[in-house]
Structure formats: C-alpha cells, structure tokens
Amino acid sequence: xxxxxxxxxxxxxxxxxxxxxxxxxxxxxxxxxxxxxxxxxxxxxxxxxxxxxxxxxxxxxxxxxxxxxxxxxxxxxxxxxxxxxxxxxxxxxxxxxxxxxxxxxxxxxxxxxxxxxxxxxxxxxxxxxxxxxxxxxxxxxxxxxxx
Numbered sequence: 001x002x003x004x005x006x007x008x009x010x011x012x013x014x015x016x017x018x019x020x021x022x023x024x025x026x027x028x029x030x031x032x033x034x035x036x037x038x039x040x041x042x043x044x045x046x047x048x049x050x051x052x053x054x055x056x057x058x059x060x061x062x063x064x065x066x067x068x069x070x071x072x073x074x075x076x077x078x079x080x081x082x083x084x085x086x087x088x089x090x091x092x093x094x095x096x097x098x099x100x101x102x103x104x105x106x107x108x109x110x111x112x113x114x115x116x117x118x119x120x121x122x123x124x125x126x127x128x129x130x131x132x133x134x135x136x137x138x139x140x141x142x143x144x145x146x147x
Contacts, residue, residue, distance in 0.1 A: 007121030008087065008097025013129070016136045020129035022120055036126070037110065037118045039093045041086060041102070044071035049085065051104040053095050053118060058107070058146035068105050068143040094121040096137060104140040106131065111142055 004022075006014070013020050036056040042065065043049050050069050052060050066074045079090050086098040095104050095118060110116050110131055120127045134140065 007094070007125060009094040009119075009121035009127060010097075012097045012137055013127070013133075018129065018133040018136045020127050020133060023117065023126040023128060024124055025126065026124065033117065035113050035115055035117050035128075037107070037116050039095045039119055041077050041082060041093065042074040043077050044069065044074045046071060049077070049102045050074060051095050051098070051102045052107075052145055053104065053110070053116075053140075054107040054146040055109055058109075061145055061147040064143070064147075065105070065145045068141065068145055069103055088119075088121060089123065092119055092121060092123040092125075094119045094127070095140075096127075096134075097121055101138065104138060105145055106140055106142050107146045108142050108144045109146070 037053045038056050040052045040060050041049060042052060052065050054060050062074055082093060083089055086093060088094060115128055115130050117126045117128045
C-alpha cells in the first residue's frame with residue numbers, strides 16, 4: 001500500500017487540525033461543480049501580490065478586487081512568474097502553502113455554500129473544506145470580487 005504524498009496545502013491543514021477531504025481526479029477530465037473555486041495571483045500598482053479565490057465558473061473582477069485590497073489597480077501575474085513566486089504550477093495553485101503568505105480574499109459566494117473545493121497544490125488534487133476550517137489555517141477576507 002503506497003503512502004499518500006502530502007502537498008504543502010495538506011500539511012498546513014493537518015498542522016492546524018483543520019477538517020478537509022482530498023479528492024483526486026484525472027487532469028484531462030474537467031471537474032465542473034458549483035462548489036469548485038480557482039486560485040488567482042495578482043500584482044498591484046504597489047508591486048504587492050494578492051491571492052483571490054473565485055468560483056470556477058466566474059471571472060475575477062479586477063476593479064472590485066483592487067478596491068477590496070486597497071489598490072488603485074491590479075493585474076494578473078504572468079504564468080511564468082507563478083512557480084517562482086508561489087511554488088505552485090498553473091492549474092495546481094492553492095491558496096494554502098505558498099512559499100510566502102499573500103493577502104488572500106475569497107469571493108463572497110463562498111459564504112453561501114456548504115463547502116468549497118480548490119486546488120490541493122498539485123494538478124489532479126482538490127481540497128474540500130469550509131471557510132470556518134480555513135480560518136484555522138490562514139487569515140483571509142471575504143468580498144464581492146467576481147463577475
């Protein structure tokens with residue numbers, strides 16, 4: 001029996017005794033679900049980086065997101081900057097366990113859902129948990145940031 005390989009995101013949840021479920025899927029098979037969220041990394045005019053977590057079926061509203069973090073404007077980072085900045089690859093970026101903690105904001109729709117799912121830090125792994133469990137692990141804001 002092979003031992004499950006833990007990602008940084010899973011180790012962080014475990015260290016805070018947060019309750020979560022890990023789901024695995026084939027990377028070629030799209031996971032479409034109303035509780036699935038994507039993690040987006042941005043940079044502000046101030047050169048500070050921010051993490052936004054929005055429903056997979058919605059887009060990040062850059063104006064709302066900038067306002068939520070007190071920036072004049074923000075933009076998505078370039079894909080080639082993601083791995084060196086966060087330690088995660090495109091498609092496997094988790095809001096948990098990045099190389100450095102960045103101010104994180106979840107879309108307000110997350111509050112209306114019984115649970116949310118997001119990348120577990122590796123393509124093919126999704127973490128299912130609640131906002132209450134996430135609060136044990138990281139600080140984050142909840143704002144209207146999607147369209």
